[in-house]
Amino acid sequence: GSVWGQLPQAPPDPILAVGDAWRQDSDVRKLNLGVGAYRTEEGKPLVLNVVRKAEAALLHDPTLNKEYLPITGDPVFCKLARELALGGDCPAIQQGRVSTVQALSGTGSLRVGAELLATHYKPSRVVLIPKPSWPTHRNIFTKAGMQVQEYRYFEPKSRGLDFQVRLCSHLGEPQRGAVVILHVCVMQVIDPGFLLLAILDVVQSRRLLPFFDSAYQGFASGDLKADAASLRMFANATAPDGGPQELMLAQSFAKNMGLYGERVGALSIISNPLPKTWACKACGRTVHHQQVSLPIHSTVPLPKTWACVASAWAHCALSSSWCDELAGMANSIKAMRSSLTQALRRAGVPGDWSFIEKQIGMFTYTGLTRPQCERLTGKHHVYLTMDGRISMAGLNARGAEYLAGAIVEVIA
Ligand code: PLP
Numbered sequence: 001g002s003v004w005g006q007l008p009q010a011p012p013d014p015i016l017a018v019g020d021a022w023r024q025d026s027d028v029r030k031l032n033l034g035v036g037a038y039r040t041e042e043g044k045p046l047v048l049n050v051v052r053k054a055e056a057a058l059l060h061d062p063t064l065n066k067e068y069l070p071i072t073g074d075p076v077f078c079k080l081a082r083e084l085a086l087g088g089d090c091p092a093i094q095q096g097r098v099s100t101v102q103a104l105s106g107t108g109s110l111r112v113g114a115e116l117l118a119t120h121y122k123p124s125r126v127v128l129i130p131k132p133s134w135p136t137h138r139n140i141f142t143k144a145g146m147q148v149q150e151y152r153y154f155e156p157k158s159r160g161l162d163f164q165v166r167l168c169s170h171l172g173e174p175q176r177g178a179v180v181i182l183h184v185c186v187m188q189v190i191d192p193g194f195l196l197l198a199i200l201d202v203v204q205s206r207r208l209l210p211f212f213d214s215a216y217q218g219f220a221s222g223d224l225k226a227d228a229a230s231l232r233m234f235a236n237a238t239a240p241d242g243g244p245q246e247l248m249l250a251q252s253f254a255k256n257m258g259l260y261g262e263r264v265g266a267l268s269i270i271s272n273p274l275p276k277t278w279a280c281k282a283c284g285r286t287v288h289h290q291q292v293s294l295p296i297h298s299t300v301p302l303p304k305t306w307a308c309v310a311s312a313w314a315h316c317a318l319s320s321s322w323c324d325e326l327a328g329m330a331n332s333i334k335a336m337r338s339s340l341t342q343a344l345r346r347a348g349v350p351g352d353w354s355f356i357e358k359q360i361g362m363f364t365y366t367g368l369t370r371p372q373c374e375r376l377t378g379k380h381h382v383y384l385t386m387d388g389r390i391s392m393a394g395l396n397a398r399g400a401e402y403l404a405g406a407i408v409e410v411i412a
Contacts, residue, residue, distance in 0.1 A: 073102020106252025123177025
């Protein structure tokens with residue numbers, strides 16, 4: 001027999017499995033609303049012009065070579081990535097308190113961060129992840145050896161933020177020092193507005209360590225800076241001990257640069273001033289301030305696809321056209337929110353569905369129950385995750401009309 005004879009079947013990935021099932025469906029009306037990937041009106045993947053231009057320029061750049069990258073990745077890419085998130089004038093950056101490493105998109109950045117926490121973070125083993133959220137958070141942190149707990153923030157009736165009952169009480173419960181995962185567009189689909197200050201207050205009063213997941217910067221408002229406001233507010237805050245607020249940040253450029261499969265991302269750590277060097281507790285080697293690459297050491301190979309990103313950002317003309325293209329994608333998703341709302345009204349949906357236009361970003365949490373979601377898939381060929389989340393980017397005018405009819409049928 002094979003040495004692999006006892007290999008157990010891997011559990012299906014909750015999002016990729018939705019796409020696989022969609023591919024196998026031959027019905028022409030089928031919709032894939034599982035994966036968060038932008039699509040054109042014709043339902044086709046989109047490569048941004050800015051990426052095409054940068055790639056063309058790189059092809060003829062005689063200074064490029066195929067050497068290995070430094071262990072922490074490309075320094076130009078890392079600098080541009082953190083400035084994009086925090087702003088070039090961020091005091092933490094200017095004071096040299098931000099360490100950035102290149103990582104394999106958002107997932108890889110979270111994974112490196114999770115390992116860093118599991119190995120070196122002493123105050124707590126607990127990581128609080130939002131519910132509902134991206135299902136992979138749980139796996140990443142559990143695999144790294146952290147204990148995952150959930151905090152709720154979603155009010156199923158209004159499909160909005162339940163600040164007092166859920167969010168505050170759930171964040172107030174865990175042990176001091178636990179890590180809390182926050183989406184940069186804070187609740188992924190909900191803008192907490194003025195409540196952000198109160199969230200910072202709860203986080204600080206429990207001495208939680210915020211770990212921001214930035215997978216959609218630019219997709220909520222169409223503006224990179226506006227979407228980073230929550231992160232920047234935390235990064236510029238004073239901690240209860242009078243020092244600067246510390247935090248972690250995982251960035252993905254999958255969505256906002258349309259580089260999904262290229263795996264471009266970065267992990268940054270904003271800390272109080274660190275000693276210039278110290279001995280790594282895991283391996284005894286001397287570690288330099290700029291190398292919070294501890295868990296990477298030599299285990300994670302880095303692709304060089306950063307080059308097209310760095311080059312796109314480095315050319316101002318290109319980077320402003322990137323912002324235009326990003327705003328275009330965000331606006332078409334906003335337009336899809338109103339198309340779906342109107343289609344639901346025309347289809348005679350009962351109840352208040354105005355939350356679709358109030359939610360932000362690429363997704364909508366519909367509040368549909370698991371049996372309703374199963375019926376959407378089984379009877380109507382609409383593929384979505386069973387928590388009722390739909391990717392607005394997977395819809396076009398015809399799809400919105402069809403989905404509205406299907407929703408009306410499943411809730412009847
Ligand atoms: N975080 C969230 C909330 C996401 O939705 C995703 C992808 O869908 C990611 C992180 C990471 O994506 P990637 O690893 O493709 O950058």
